[in-house]
Amino acid sequence: AQSVTQLDSHVSVSEGTPVLLRCNYSSSYSPSLFWYVQHPNKGLQLLLKYTSAATLVKGINGFEAEFKKSETSFHLTKPSAHMSDAAEYFCVVSGPGGGADGLTFGKGTHLIIQP
């Protein structure tokens, strides 16, 4: 069984400052991990994915995440926040074999960007 915990339900940062969204996972195997973004009244969009290659993963819109096995973490970062980054972010872990029913979604982190 796997699980994912997003440590903050809301994060507020000022425009131009760094963003950190935290995600911890639990898994009995080597997982694949993903971050999705959901803008208001829109569907989810894949930001980036880790699938056992490089531990530092770069995604779209300047986001990146680092897989740390020793800390069971997959935190999402961005050096400088932009107003358009305001959205809901979901950390997702994939089950063994990547089966169609094997994705577990975190509860989401709402990112607020202050002008």
Next chain:
Amino acid sequence: NAGVTQTPKFRILKIGQSMTLQCTQDMNHNYMYWYRQDPGMGLKLIYYSVGAGITDKGEVPNGYNVSRSTTEDFPLRLELAAPSQTSVYFCASSSSGGINTGELFFGEGSRLTVL
């Protein structure tokens, strides 16, 4: 280049009524999914399909039914609507290889209220 299209976007039902949420994709994806999203709870898988004629239950299938007669379409039917089915419903699709890398393509959602 429509991607995944869901209709309707909004609907209000009375308790005991039935309705069908429509989902169609134009990417020739084999895998399709229905999720529900409740506030602060992430996404929960209702049903999924790995190809035309094949469907299977996800984590929360009770009160719902699906069919997959074509590759493109994956309607979700609610029978005897209950207030507990008030939620935002998302349809998603992925290629056969996509599910092993977690890349799902989502529609914009259908917001359902049962009164």
